[in-house]
Amino acid sequence: MEPSLGDGGDLTVAELDRNAETLDATDQASARSRLIESGKRTGSMLVDVFRDDRMGQAGLAILLVFALTGLFAPLVVPHEPTEINRGDDGTTLRLDAPSAEHPLGTTNMGRDVLSQLMVGARVSLIVGFLAAFMAVTIGVNVGLISGYYGGWVDDLLMRITDIAYGLPFLPFVIVLVFLMGPSLLSIIIVIALLLWRSTARVIRSQVLSHKQRPYVESAQAVGASNLRIMYRHILPNVLPLAFLYGAFSVAWAVIAEASIAFLGFGDPAMMSWGQMLFEAYTADAIRFAWWWVVPPGVSIMIMVMSVFFIGRTLERVTNPELRHAE
Amino acid sequence: MTLLELDDLKTYYRTEDGWVQAADGINLELDENETLGLVGESGSGKTTVAKSLIKLLPDNAEIVDGEIRYKGADLTDLSMREIRNRIRWKEISMVPQNAMNGFDPVYTVGNQIVEAIQVHEPETSDAEAWGRARDLFDELGLDEDRVDDYPHQFSGGMAQRAMIALALAVKPSLILADEPTTALDVVIQDRILRTIEELQDEFDTAMIMITHDMSVVSESCDTIAVMYGGRLVEYADADTIIKNPRHPYTLGLRNAFPDITADDQELISIPGTPPDVVDPDEGCRFAPRCPFAEEECWEETPEPREFDDGHIVECHRADEAPLLREEAARKETWQQVAETEEPAQSPAGGASDD
Numbered sequence: 001m002e003p004s005l006g007d008g009g010d011l012t013v014a015e016l017d018r019n020a021e022t023l024d025a026t027d028q029a030s031a032r033s034r035l036i037e038s039g040k041r042t043g044s045m046l047v048d049v050f051r052d053d054r055m056g057q058a059g060l061a062i063l064l065v066f067a068l069t070g071l072f073a074p075l076v077v078p079h080e081p082t083e084i085n086r087g088d089d090g091t092t093l094r095l096d097a098p099s100a101e102h103p104l105g106t107t108n109m110g111r112d113v114l115s116q117l118m119v120g121a122r123v124s125l126i127v128g129f130l131a132a133f134m135a136v137t138i139g140v141n142v143g144l145i146s147g148y149y150g151g152w153v154d155d156l157l158m159r160i161t162d163i164a165y166g167l168p169f170l171p172f173v174i175v176l177v178f179l180m181g182p183s184l185l186s187i188i189i190v191i192a193l194l195l196w197r198s199t200a201r202v203i204r205s206q207v208l209s210h211k212q213r214p215y216v217e218s219a220q221a222v223g224a225s226n227l228r229i230m231y232r233h234i235l236p237n238v239l240p241l242a243f244l245y246g247a248f249s250v251a252w253a254v255i256a257e258a259s260i261a262f263l264g265f266g267d268p269a270m271m272s273w274g275q276m277l278f279e280a281y282t283a284d285a286i287r288f289a290w291w292w293v294v295p296p297g298v299s300i301m302i303m304v305m306s307v308f309f310i311g312r313t314l315e316r317v318t319n320p321e322l323r324h325a326e
Numbered sequence: 327m328t329l330l331e332l333d334d335l336k337t338y339y340r341t342e343d344g345w346v347q348a349a350d351g352i353n354l355e356l357d358e359n360e361t362l363g364l365v366g367e368s369g370s371g372k373t374t375v376a377k378s379l380i381k382l383l384p385d386n387a388e389i390v391d392g393e394i395r396y397k398g399a400d401l402t403d404l405s406m407r408e409i410r411n412r413i414r415w416k417e418i419s420m421v422p423q424n425a426m427n428g429f430d431p432v433y434t435v436g437n438q439i440v441e442a443i444q445v446h447e448p449e450t451s452d453a454e455a456w457g458r459a460r461d462l463f464d465e466l467g468l469d470e471d472r473v474d475d476y477p478h479q480f481s482g483g484m485a486q487r488a489m490i491a492l493a494l495a496v497k498p499s500l501i502l503a504d505e506p507t508t509a510l511d512v513v514i515q516d517r518i519l520r521t522i523e524e525l526q527d528e529f530d531t532a533m534i535m536i537t538h539d540m541s542v543v544s545e546s547c548d549t550i551a552v553m554y555g556g557r558l559v560e561y562a563d564a565d566t567i568i569k570n571p572r573h574p575y576t577l578g579l580r581n582a583f584p585d586i587t588a589d590d591q592e593l594i595s596i597p598g599t600p601p602d603v604v605d606p607d608e609g610c611r612f613a614p615r616c617p618f619a620e621e622e623c624w625e626e627t628p629e630p631r632e633f634d635d636g637h638i639v640e641c642h643r644a645d646e647a648p649l650l651r652e653e654a655a656r657k658e659t660w661q662q663v664a665e666t667e668e669p670a671q672s673p674a675g676g677a678s679d680d
Contacts, residue, residue: 150385214427221382221422222442222492223414232441236432 049317059309066303070121078103079112081119081271086110098291105291108283116271117295123272124303127188127257132249134192139199140235140242146200147207148230158204164197170259177265184267191256199245206238240317247311251304258300273300329499329532330356330379335392337371337378344605345390348374350556352392353630353638358499359526361533363543363564365579366553369600372536375553376502380418381409397499416446419498423505425489429477435488436460436473439495446496462491465528466521483514490522494529501526501533507542519546540583544568552576555601555611558630562637572639572647574616577654594657597664610642617659618643618650 050056079085085093085106092110096102104113146157173190180186210216211234219229260266261274262281273296280292332354339346349371356362364372377383379394379401394401401413422428429438439459443450450458460470466487472480480488486506493501503522507515523546526533537543543550543564550567552560552575560573571577578596598615610628613619622642630640643650653659 214422214424215430217382218420218422218428218492219430221380221414221420223410223416223445225410228445233430233432237430 046317050313053313053316055309056313059306059313062302062306063310066121066299066306067125069118070125073118073122077112077115077118079115081115082111084110085112095285095289095292104295105289107279107292108285108289113276113292113295116276117273117299119271120273120276120296121299121303123184123261123267123270123275124254124257124300126184127191127272128250128254128303128307131188131191131195131253131256132246134188135195135249135253136199136242136246138192138196139245140203140238142196142200143203143205144207144230144235144238147204148211148226148234154204157200161197161200164194167194169194169256170263173256173260174263174265177260182265182267184270187257187260187267188253191253195249195252195256199242199249202241202245203238206241207234210234210237240314243317244311244314247307247314251307251311254300254304254307273297327358328355329358329360329397330354331393331395332375333393333395335375335378335394336390337374337383338388338390339384340386340388341604347556347603347606348387349378350603352553352558354551354558354561356500356532356534358532359530360549361523361526361535361547363547363550364534364536364553365538365540365543365550367538367600370553371556371603372553373504374556376420376504376534376536379500379502380414380420381406382414382420415442415496415498417498418500418502419493419496421486421489421493421501421503421506424509425485425506426477426480426482426509428489429485429492431477434474434476435480435492436463439473439488439492442492442495458495459491462494463488465494465525466491467517483510483518486510486514486518487521490518490525494525494531497529497531499532501531503533503535505537505539506535508537508539515542522546540568540579552579555606556603557611557640558638559612559640560638563635566635566637570637570647571651572633572637572644573612573641574618574643574650574654575612577651578615578660581654581660592657594660597660610640612641615663617653617663618646 050060079102085096085102087093087096093102093106094110095108096106096110098105102112102114104117106112107116142157142161146154146161172194173187176190176193177186180190216229216233219233224233257266257272258274258277261272262277264278264282266272266275266278268275276296277286277293280286280289283289286293332352335349335352336347337349339348352371352375354362354375364375366372374383374387378389379396381389381401383389389402392402396413396417401409404413429435433441436456436459439462440452440455443455443458456473459473463470463473468484468487468491472484472488477485477488486509490506493503506522507518510518519542522533525531535543535547544567547564549561549563551558552567552573554575560567560571560576567576568580571580575596578594581594582596583593596615601611601614603611608627609625610616610619610623613623616623620642626642628640628642630638631644632638633644
């Protein structure tokens with residue numbers, strides 16, 4: 001019989017088909033459990049790395065405290081953050097030093113600083129994580145496409161990345177937020193628009209190296225499409241690095257949000273730590289009202305620090321050498 | 327039945343220095359279920375020929391001329407998409423040189439076999455595909471439960487078996503095996519070669535086996551094609567190549583491998599280094615290393631000549647083969663080339679047998 005193109009399907013090994021028929025629901029379930037298991041393995045690797053790393057644990061604990069504070073702030077705040085508190089004599093408690101009633105004192109408007117601080121954690125967390133998530137999503141895709149396709153696609157995307165690198169961070173953010181209006185969403189978008197650049201560069205360089213590895217050639221030989229190779233095979237291999245850069249992006253986004261708010265371009269409706277500093281500054285209280293200035297400043301610092309600790313631990317996932325060095 | 331026919335295939339690489347003629351005028355024929363051994367030193371163009379079939383070539387490579395007739399269609403006419411969807415794996419699969427790195431490290435081996443099956447046979451259910459993966463493992467002498475293991479959990483020999491399982495996953499008509507056993511010790515090598523042979527019969531698959539190891543090809547191939555510097559220098563059935571080679575390069579290659587039945591045998595290597603094939607001049611490419619080169623060899627590229635029953639040799643002195651064979655068996659013959667060539671050689675360029 002003259003063989004013809006594409007008829008290769010029926011060199012059937014009879015047993016294969018017979019076995020396939022006898023396969024029952026248990027096998028289907030086991031296929032599913034395999035998937036779950038592979039997810040578990042990745043998870044257990046993370047757990048292992050964090051178990052051995054006190055700094056990472058500390059970072060996670062601190063972040064957890066901030067997250068819980070932010071989540072339950074409206075329920076547990078001692079006072080409404082915008083409530084104007086009055087003393088026993090009925091006068092407004094302006095710039096009152098810490099007391100039992102107001103553990104972190106009050107603002108020039110007589111508002112409770114501790115309550116503002118707790119509510120402010122939400123903005124930092126939301127901006128930090130959403131902006132970082134967007135930035136990493138953009139960065140990973142740009143890096144993946146750029147590194148995998150190479151040629152003019154790479155040139156184009158990398159020149160755009162260069163331009164993003166050339167933009168001065170704060171002035172650019174301020175101008176855009178000013179143009180788009182000072183809402184939380186526009187702040188997130190603007191931060192993300194600048195933060196993707198470093199992720200893109202790093203992912204691209206990783207993809208360049210992975211592209212040359214034999215498994216990619218195997219995948220090509222098997223007949224996998226470019227999209228499949230990029231997203232199903234290369235992406236999981238560079239994903240740990242994306243997580244690492246994601247963690248760093250969170251830190252940078254928190255700082256960026258605080259800077260924007262401190263300069264007075266924040267969303268006036270949302271209380272944030274930067275906003276608190278801004279108000280303290282405009283109230284001319286920044287020099288003496290330490291109870292109003294120090295808490296948000298220290299909070300920003302500690303949150304950024306916790307995220308860097310976590311990032312440092314994630315680095316050990318991505319770089320096995322760091323794991324074995326100790 | 328002829329499965330594959332290469333007609334004057336020329337695959338060149340564009341470089342800053344010019345065209346590297348990695349495969350230059352290759353004519354080959356492969357029947358169904360036949361095994362062809364493609365032999366030669368590193369850089370002789372073996373892999374280029376094989377990868378040209380499925381267009382798995384780097385960006386600077388180009389099939390500049392020739393035809394690749396496969397089941398009646400010319401593969402050089404097909405677009406990349408057609409090659410990918412209709413030829414790769416479904417028709418022609420590949421076993422890469424280093425199986426360990428041939429698998430994606432983040433998925434289990436079974437996962438990757440299942441993926442290959444489902445890419446080409448989308449109607450296959452998960453359960454069925456996993457069943458097939460397990461059966462393939464069984465066929466290759468691997469524990470079925472190892473489908474759930476990651477590539478790094480396999481030893482070299484096991485990874486190679488798993489790679490062969492992957493190559494057989496969608497029952498291709500042709501397998502390209504690129505030095506499938508080079509990284510393995512001889513015992514494992516022998517077992518794998520035997521497994522390949524059995525499965526080839528069972529699955530009715532043809533194979534092109536790329537290797538620089540004469541002992542591997544002599545054992546498992548029906549026909550042998552010897553490549554040198556991008557040219558096909560000798561092509562015949564395995565027996566003829568082993569017993570009655572006619573090309574001086576094949577004679578030298580045979581010398582460089584031990585014959586365990588002969589005692590006190592001294593190995594003779596071919597002096598010199600593989601040729602630079604960037605826009606080569608007229609003349610036989612082997613002439614600089616050939617102990618029998620004459621004036622004609624330097625000036626004129628030899629045409630392939632056919633001797634009794636399809637024994638094709640590309641050498642001006644091929645008809646003097648009996649004499650050459652005798653001479654080539656002596657060490658002095660080759661040493662003489664090494665001596666005359668010494669001055670022109672860089673200090674690092676010693677004898678190179680692969």
